[in-house]
Amino acid sequence: MSEAILSCREVTKRYGALTVSDAVCLDLRPGEIHALIGPNGAGKSTLVGQISGAIRPDAGRVLLDGQDVTDLPVAARARRGLARTFQVSQLAGGDTVRDNALLGAVGAAGAAFGLRPRRDLAARAAAALDRIGLAPLADTRAAALSHGERRRLEIAIALTLAPRAFVMDEPMAGLGPEGTAELTRLLDGLRHEAPILLIEHDMDAVFALADRISVLVAGRVVATGTVATIRADPAVRAAYLGEAP
Amino acid sequence: MITERVLTLGALAALGLVALAAHVADEPFTVTLATRAAIFALAAVGLNLALGLGGLVSLGHAVFFGLGGYAMGILAWHAQMYQPMRIGPLEIAGTQSMPAIWLVAVAVSGLAALLIGLLALRTAGVYFIMITLAFGQMFYFFAVSWPAYGGEDGLSIYVRNGFPGLNTLDPIQFFGLCFALLAAATGLVAGLRRAPFGLALNAARQAPERVRAAGIEPQRLRLAAFVVSGAITGLAGALFADLNRFVSPAMFSWQLSGEIMVFVILGGAGRLSGPVLGAAAFVAMEHWLGGIWEYWHILLGLLLLGVVLFARGGIAGLVTGRSHV
Ligand SMILES: Nc1ncnc2c1ncn2[C@@H]1O[C@H](COP(=O)(O)OP(=O)(O)O)[C@@H](O)[C@H]1O
Numbered sequence: 223m224s225e226a227i228l229s230c231r232e233v234t235k236r237y238g239a240l241t242v243s244d245a246v247c248l249d250l251r252p253g254e255i256h257a258l259i260g261p262n263g264a265g266k267s268t269l270v271g272q273i274s275g276a277i278r279p280d281a282g283r284v285l286l287d288g289q290d291v292t293d294l295p296v297a298a299r300a301r302r303g304l305a306r307t308f309q310v311s312q313l314a315g316g317d318t319v320r321d322n323a324l325l326g327a328v329g330a331a332g333a334a335f336g337l338r339p340r341r342d343l344a345a346r347a348a349a350a351l352d353r354i355g356l357a358p359l360a361d362t363r364a365a366a367l368s369h370g371e372r373r374r375l376e377i378a379i380a381l382t383l384a385p386r387a388f389v390m391d392e393p394m395a396g397l398g399p400e401g402t403a404e405l406t407r408l409l410d411g412l413r414h415e416a417p418i419l420l421i422e423h424d425m426d427a428v429f430a431l432a433d434r435i436s437v438l439v440a441g442r443v444v445a446t447g448t449v450a451t452i453r454a455d456p457a458v459r460a461a462y463l464g465e466a467p
Numbered sequence: 468m469i470t471e472r473v474l475t476l477g478a479l480a481a482l483g484l485v486a487l488a489a490h491v492a493d494e495p496f497t498v499t500l501a502t503r504a505a506i507f508a509l510a511a512v513g514l515n516l517a518l519g520l521g522g523l524v525s526l527g528h529a530v531f532f533g534l535g536g537y538a539m540g541i542l543a544w545h546a547q548m549y550q551p552m553r554i555g556p557l558e559i560a561g562t563q564s565m566p567a568i569w570l571v572a573v574a575v576s577g578l579a580a581l582l583i584g585l586l587a588l589r590t591a592g593v594y595f596i597m598i599t600l601a602f603g604q605m606f607y608f609f610a611v612s613w614p615a616y617g618g619e620d621g622l623s624i625y626v627r628n629g630f631p632g633l634n635t636l637d638p639i640q641f642f643g644l645c646f647a648l649l650a651a652a653t654g655l656v657a658g659l660r661r662a663p664f665g666l667a668l669n670a671a672r673q674a675p676e677r678v679r680a681a682g683i684e685p686q687r688l689r690l691a692a693f694v695v696s697g698a699i700t701g702l703a704g705a706l707f708a709d710l711n712r713f714v715s716p717a718m719f720s721w722q723l724s725g726e727i728m729v730f731v732i733l734g735g736a737g738r739l740s741g742p743v744l745g746a747a748a749f750v751a752m753e754h755w756l757g758g759i760w761e762y763w764h765i766l767l768g769l770l771l772l773g774v775v776l777f778a779r780g781g782i783a784g785l786v787t788g789r790s791h792v
């Protein structure tokens with residue numbers, strides 16, 4: 223897929239005898255939500271690590287906007303618009319919500335060594351918080367946020383990064399049904415801003431949101447297709463959906 | 468509630484007032500004590516940037532303090548002996564001008580911080596502490612064993628260095644210089660904290676993964692902070708040497724690194740007002756308690772224990788009722 227914004231080509235990672243990513247091929251096209259599902263331990267987070275640059279693949283390439291970024295560190299990929307959220311929230315807990323959002327705007331602008339406060343960046347952070355509905359909490363310290371608010375702040379930071387592609391590792395994890403519904407609505411609107419590679423356990427959310435689904439089992443992509451295809455795929459049902467609640 | 472800004476300005480003002488009152492009451496010794504506190508506070512402003520904001524637990528900041536001290540000692544010694552320094556074909560006359568000495572002190576200690584930082588920042592946690600400590604010991608033993616500049620005995624400078632338009636031998640005027648530099652450095656750090664640089668450095672201490680994912684390399688921030696930190700502490704070293712008109716390897720000692728850290732933690736790590744509060748409290752205890760009881764360090768130890776266990780925000784935290792900014 224030459225039009226893909228993000229692609230994995232034969233990405234392979236082994237931990238000792240365990241192959242956690244087995245020649246994974248995956249692509250994320252403009253405007254889509256591409257869900258990556260698979261049982262616990264299938265290697266989803268490890269793949270996210272390799273896409274974001276935190277983990278080096280043993281073999282294979284990662285492409286962003288058609289350019290090989292396999293050798294680039296995390297920060298360089300982020301500056302190119304790879305916006306990820308973490309399975310376990312990573313926030314500066316002692317800083318306010320506003321400052322956490324500002325961090326993304328500062329990074330995207332390459333202004334981390336700036337010696338003067340930047341109004342334009344503050345405005346960008348405020349706009350992201352506004353969209354995500356966190357504006358009223360701007361002065362709250364991140365450590366004082368509820369779990370769901372932290373999840374949303376993660377997404378707000380990703381928004382400030384001028385994203386080309388979102389990679390979200392289980393953003394719904396730990397949210398109640400209400401929180402999940404709210405976040406589902408939010409992500410639905412984001413796909414036109416930048417496509418989303420969505421790692422998610424919540425099948426209702428996945429079926430509601432995904433344009434395409436890939437199924438990862440023991441490090442291998444065993445199927446990729448539309449929601450209807452994946453639902454019907456007998457191999458998928460056996461390997462994964464059968465076990466899903 | 469007292470804000471950080473008010474507390475910082477208040478602490479600085481109090482230090483200035485103590486010195487002025489002592490001057491008016493004709494108690495030059497108390498002016499000198501206040502000067503000592505201002506210089507220690509300046510050293511702590513340097514460390515606080517690395518430790519409080521950057522999370523870099525350096526047990527080697529005496530390296531920069533000592534380099535600043537020796538920058539002053541060596542330059543002034545050559546000047547007072549009318550004996551130029553020879554570096555290869557180069558001949559450099561010494562100087563007894565404070566601004567020139569400060570410039571050299573800042574440049575040398577900043578450069579040392581760059582080199583040490585490049586190495587030490589490859590590690591983290593306990594290893595970072597050990598590497599910075601090891602550098603401190605290296606400089607200490609080098610100073611002890613290098614005979615050219617007094618070795619173990621150190622260097623005495625007969626006349627305090629000069630500053631255009633001031634009589635630096637007058638305690639209150641010298642205090643004024645040190646105080647102005649302390650205020651300027653505090654202002655610099657306050658500005659950095661409000662700027663994107665401070666925001667990113669502060670976040671890098673708390674959540675490095677997040678900072679990377681935001682497109683920022685934490686290591687570069689830390690290195691820059693370490694260099695500025697070392698340069699500020701180096702400037703304090705040059706002033707300290709001028710205060711005592713004497714410089715010796717003790718300025719490189721790990722005890723001194725520890726004391727600078729005590730100022731920061733006692734006052735409140737990461738707090739803008741922390742260095743002044745911590746250094747002033749230390750100097751006050753050193754003088755009053757030390758005058759009564761020779762083992763006053765035991766009390767200091769207990770106080771530190773109390774701070775670490777019950778009041779992480781140090782004195783600043785107790786006053787503002789917040790453990791962190
Ligand atoms: N650093 C590591 N060293 C060894 N094994 C690892 C490491 N990281 C992950 N694994 C293993 O790789 C497999 C995939 O983990 P992970 O990518 O977290 O799965 P998922 O996110 O799909 O639940 C698991 O069996 C896990 O134990």
Ligand SMILES: [Mg+2]
Nearest residue numbers: 266267268309
């Ligand atoms: Mg996972």
